[in-house]
Amino acid sequence: MRELRCDSEKTMRKEEELVTKRRSMRVLQVVHGMKRAGAEQLVFEMARANCGKMETAILCLDEEGELAERLREEGVKVYFTRRRAGLDWGQARKIAEVIREFGPEVIHCHQYTPFFYGAMGRWLAGQGRILFTEHGRHYPDVVGWKHRMFNWGWLGRQAEAITAVCEFSRGRLIEKEGMPAEKVEVVYNGVDVERFCRGEERGRIRAEMGVGEDAVVMVQVGTFRKVKDQATAIRAFVKVRERFSTARMVFVGDGPELGSCRKLAKELGVDGAINFLGQREDVEAILSGADLMVMTSLSEAHSVSLLEGMSARLAVVATSVGGVPETVEDGKTGVLVKGGDVESVAGGMMELIGDGGKRRRMGQRGYERVLEYFSREKMHGRYWEIYCKLAGWEVEGE
The missing domain is CATH 3.40.50.2000 (Glycogen Phosphorylase B;)
Incomplete structure (x- = not known):
């Protein structure tokens, strides 16, 4: 009887742990900063969405900005790593420390530089799965062969999933940047x-x-x-x-x-x-x-x-x-x-x-x-599905 009771208690604890896990997925959003602009506004709104299912933290490399302060006031964790000009190898260590402290299932990196440093930090921390989103293209849109080879040989392999905000950007990621086509999908921006x-x-x-x-x-x-x-x-x-x-x-x-x-x-x-x-x-x-x-x-x-x-x-x-x-x-x-x-x-x-x-x-x-x-609900819904896939969670209704 004691063994049965212990087995029953273990089962209940596991079920409680599963419920707790499913109640809150941790997602770390890695960005240049949180000043008011298009991509930053989308990250701001994503941090406030799915609040019953998801706990979000923001990691700013270069600056914080007014949107970061607003999120802090709402109880969202905001980290600031103060990236130095040029190649700042110390960022990898700082980001790894944040990843170990926050413990995200998903690390969502927005734009190339946050992706590069986020991938380095994840490599050191040894946890989390990466989603890379490109929000726009440089003008003029010129990509050197060294950059392309680096993407093909290492950086593109660090992301478990890649999204572009339109078909135009998806094509550029594949054709000009050398990103693996099978990983890149389009998730259009959405608004309220x-x-x-x-x-x-x-x-x-x-x-x-x-x-x-x-x-x-x-x-x-x-x-x-x-x-x-x-x-x-x-x-x-x-x-x-x-x-x-x-x-x-x-x-x-x-x-x-x-x-x-x-x-x-x-x-x-x-x-x-x-x-x-x-x-x-x-x-x-x-x-x-x-x-x-x-x-x-x-x-x-x-x-x-x-x-x-x-x-x-x-x-x-x-x-x-x-x-x-x-x-x-x-x-x-x-x-x-x-x-x-x-x-x-x-x-x-x-x-x-x-x-x-x-x-x-x-x-x-x-x-x-x-x-x-292009509604906000469509955008948030698709990103949530991607997060669930990366974290190994089931999506409700499937």
């Missing part, structure tokens, strides 16, 4: 559609910007960097104003090229019709006050800003680069134009400014497209 589709603050935000209801307002959201090419949008806007004198342009974001773009707008005489709003927490309110979204990037993977604009039922004028055609259906949800081409961008803007009915139809189709393919 409900947050952006309300449109309740249109009047307030237009009053704040000094814009009347008769004006067509174009908005562009993104960091001011050369690759985002806001300068082309400003030059195109000059041509738009020659035909549509009440048109307005709004830029949301900060960055190294903001000063030069302000200067350009003034030199071209359109600074009075452009609002540079800087970094904002209320992007959804600003989108509700706009009539049209613009994106003039020279290179782009799967733009979160575009998804947010489409969720707000805005038609889109966007450059046909990278993964943008996978997001925007030309002639259905927006107009695709040539990157760096002022005439092409201006033509797309004027086509939609001059036809309110077309704008509204495209905006509605874009909203429906995001709901079907």
